[in-house]
Amino acid sequence: MVKLIQSLSLGTGALLIAIVSSASAWLLGRAFPKLNGAWFLIVPAVLTYCLYWSPVWFAGEPDSEYGAWQFAFYVPWFFAGVIPTALVLRFVLKRR
Numbered sequence: 001m002v003k004l005i006q007s008l009s010l011g012t013g014a015l016l017i018a019i020v021s022s023a024s025a026w027l028l029g030r031a032f033p034k035l036n037g038a039w040f041l042i043v044p045a046v047l048t049y050c051l052y053w054s055p056v057w058f059a060g061e062p063d064s065e066y067g068a069w070q071f072a073f074y075v076p077w078f079f080a081g082v083i084p085t086a087l088v089l090r091f092v093l094k095r096r
Contacts, residue, residue, distance in 0.1 A: 002059040010073065012050060014080035021081035022088045029089050044061050044081025048074055078090065086095050 008016065021044040028043065031035050052073050055061045 002055055006055050006059070008051075010076060013073065017044060017047050017051065017077045017081040018084045022084045025085045026088050026092060040082055040086040040089050042059050044078050044085055047081060048077040051077070 004010070025039040025043045026037045028039050032039075052070060053063075053066065056066050
């Protein structure tokens with residue numbers, strides 16, 4: 001599992017974040033509809049943080065290397081998750 005996460009490029013990580021955050025926000029939006037305005041920010045932020053730091057947590061990689069590059073991955077992955085998540089919450093959940 002760690003090898004799979006370490007092999008993710010910037011683009012494939014962004015795609016993974018977009019898909020998982022959209023699906024998670026859809027489920028959370030259906031379960032807790034009063035928080036729909038916050039899910040599009042919370043879900044991608046948490047997933048981006050967890051995906052980026054998971055090699056350090058699970059494989060014991062040195063955190064100094066990951067700390068130097070964190071914002072180069074946080075920003076694109078976060079926005080790759082925010083945009084589709086906001087669209088899912090706007091169009092799919094407003095239909096009900």
